[in-house]
Amino acid sequence: MLPFVVAGVDGSAESLAAAEWAAREAARRERPLTLVHAWHWHPRQGEGETASAAQRSLGRRVLREAEDRVRAAVHGALPRDEQVEGTATEALLRQGERAELLVLGSRGLSGFAGFLVGSVALGVVARATRPVVLVRAGEEAEDEHVPADDGSGSTRTAYRDVVLGLDLGDPCDEVVEFAFEAARARGARLRVVYAWQSPSAFSLGPGDIALVDERRRAEEWQGFLSAVLQVWREKYPGTEVLETVVQGKASTALVRAASSASLLVVGHRLTDRPVGPRTGPVTHAVIQHAGCPVAVVPHE
Template structure:
């Protein structure tokens, strides 16, 4: 049985945008879509029973609102829903474990300020063992596509680039494969970006000094990147790949590379030693500074 695409909904504009994006992704992958709403369980006392009944009623209304929107725009989606009891982060993590992909909403800001990410979403991003996508509140279907000839948004044009931000020291197969699959189902170009800093004077040994020029180092990194991607290009011959190495700060490189993209993909190293909703620097930069949907793919 195919794992579903799962979207967490809470009635907010950002969660409805996430559900709509998840519906489109379910269709792209030919997978079912499951909507989940998490609510806190109260002790079984009179007040608790009343609160639980109110929570169930609210959950049903929230789910119905999202379902109505999806059935109107995408009636062909295989849709189901689920109410989950418990703290939201724990409930969503449980749902994510059973998903092919978890989708959550995040309030989008204008310009280059990216997302406002709540504590629940951060907690899920930090600990999820399955891929997760964050979608901003004002995300529209046309935002995933290239502009029409008149410059207006359209869903009839091709998709914007799928962008993979990669560190060559932590490149993982599961992250690369996820990105190639995302590009394949969209018939989109895949742009792979590695950011690095220009080296200063480098000591070569006792009594020797040398200067590694930025252009030389950039060419070396680009060669490593192309060699890394070659096996995946052979596996996905229909995916056009553009490998790019930039001498820039990761945050700036991410924002520039993702401008006009349909999806940005970053890897997230799972670390049992981390306490609380912490992420690595690249993941942190992506979810706080990028405007397009961001896929976070966990790896060990």
Template sequence: MVLPVIAGVDGSAESLAAAQWAAREALRRDRPLQLFHAWNWHPRQEDGEEAMAARRHLARRSLREAEDHIRRTCPDVRLTPDVQVEGPATAALVKAGEETDLLVLGSRGLSGFTGFLVGSVAQGVVARAARPVVLVRAGEEAADEHLPDRDGNASTRTPYRDVVLGVDVGNPCDEVIEFAFEEARLRGARLHVVHAWQQPSAVALGPGDLGLIDASERAGEWLGYLTAVLRVWRDKYPEVEVTETVTEGRPQSVLVRAASGASLLVVGRRVAERSAGPRTGPVTHAAIHHVGCPVAVVPHV
């Protein structure tokens, strides 16, 4: 069974950008695209047959608008029958994510999420989804994935911008690394792999620890570890050009800076049960709130 790429739509500018990005991604993956709409029901909402009909009308209008937009901008994509369901929206989207190759949602970044992606709903989806989720900002267009032409103008005929991958050398994850290599391969793009490291504090040093190692020497060690982690993936994807960067600093800040000018940022989310419930983690949280390019969040064990 060929799983589709699913785009959550609600009529907002963010969801239209997400649907358009999802259509391009579906073509790259040779997958069909499915448009999905969910709405939350609240106790204070008017109930009854008339209210339900109104909600269904708004859902159909959002779906038709997204479909018309995609057929104009990406006519070659294969569209499967769309889906509309009544919420809770988080649960509906998480369930949809179990039956998809990739789930794509719209995002407003720091100002939160719009439509059925209100506040904690979007973060809940990212924190709970079993498959990768991509968040796309409003205004994202096909040319934004590509380098400008010789005159500095936007173009879709130029090479793709880098795919950026954040890697924790101390705990690398195959699912996240493979996802990033595959995305770079699909685009014919360069993969820029980033690792952030921090000097241990004097308090953290124990007896016999070397606390006076030169920063450049320590950076060289981290680069060696990163190169070793990526060796098997370079062999598996020989056609993908890879650059490696190790930078001293907080991982959140380093990754946000590295993603500037990228076509896609790939980060991981550990699927570990916590007493406080699912979380995105500080690096992923910073990425989905502060990075301007599309962000792919890949769950892993």
């Protein structure tokens, strides 16, 4: 069986947007789509079977609505659906382990407040061992494409850039490959962003770049970035790559780049922390504030 794309749905606007995005992505990847609804029953005396039946009935309605949205949005889409029992985070993690990609919704907020990413989505992103994409409510197919000549939304124009946030101190192959594959599938340009900050006198160590002026320091980082990407350019000769090196905070640079992107790709190191699984500060910031879908790719 081919690897498949999974979308978690709960009837919310953000999960329906995620289902539609997942259907488009499954079509791009030529993969089957599975819609999953998770429900958790807390048993109370005397109503076990009734409560269970009600939950399953609700789950069927949620899945039917998502299926209708997917079929209307993507011609020829034939999603399968599945109800799973258990807490949403645990159930989605189990589904994600068997999938090529897991897609979840995040609630869009206005202005500078960014996006409200619920505890379920954050818990899944922090612990997933497969890539997870977060999609905001209201995300539509037109948002992935550059505007038409008259400024209106269109799905007939070229795709917007795929943006990759790259850590030159830890340029993991899994993250880079995911971004190149996403750009290839869309026929889009890949914009690779690296943000650097001037080291303090106390933070420099042996081998660190400590050139006198910032211009030369930026040139050094640009050279490192080009060297890291050279093998990937050769592997994906049909993908146009734009290298961007900026001075400043990585989260700020990536959120800015995401404002005109179809997809933002970042990595997440799988580490055991004393306080439990969590995302790093850059990943946490971009999934809260990026203005496009965000793919979080786990790596060792």
